[in-house]
Amino acid sequence: MRSDTTGSWTPVALSRDLPAGTVIPARIPAGPIALWRSESGCPTASANRCPHRGMSLSHGFVRGEALSCVYHGWSYAKAGNCLRIPAHPGLTPPEAIRVKTYAVEETGGVIWVAMGEPSSSPMKLEGLLALRSLTAHAGIAAIEAAAGAKAGPEGLVEPAEGTEAICLLLSAQENGETLIHVLLRGEAGPAARIAASRAAESLRRKAEDLQKKGIAQ
Secondary structure, eight states: OOOOOTTOEEEEEEGGGSOTTEEEEEEETTEEEEEEEOTTSOEEEEESOOTTTOOOGGGSEEETTEEEOTTTOOEEOTTSBEEEOTTSTTOOOOTTOBOOEEEEEEETTEEEEESSOOSSOOOOOTTEEEEEEEEESSOHHHHHHHHTSOOOTTSEEOOOTTOTTEEEEEEEOGGGOEEEEEEEESOOSHHHHHHHHHHHHHHHHHHHHHHHHTTTO
């Protein structure tokens, strides 16, 4: 997603990269988040900072339907409220101890997160298969230049002639980098997947070369 407007959606990860019972770091325009999936399969996006000592929650672990900080084990529900403080097992944590959470939707094999109250659902990726994610050491402008096409409002790029089999779903990261979710159009057999992955790698290298040369600034 190119905009940082509150309520808009950011494609943060592919569903396949977040199995049940795991947590990974991700990023939205508001900053870093801990993206986790409970044992029952529900994805949740939490601010990536434990209220206790500021440890990154993306370094933590999922236990059942809660995310626990790796430092002192404070556990948080999907709604963000603190469920348990191991050092005080008999204490019911005060309601004021909370982790900020964000709206999450999962569609087309992509996990989307919104900073505020979204007015609509994220875009549908009909006819597209989520293949893989990769990070480019280049900005969105360089990737657009390499692809010969502009990104839409939600970050979708349909490359020009020569790479018609893939689409790119872009999300700006820190330090001028861009997270690229590679989507495959049409046939999804092994040969098509390999070709699409190679095409995406080639496009990434081209974008990084353009970035280094300052052509797409």
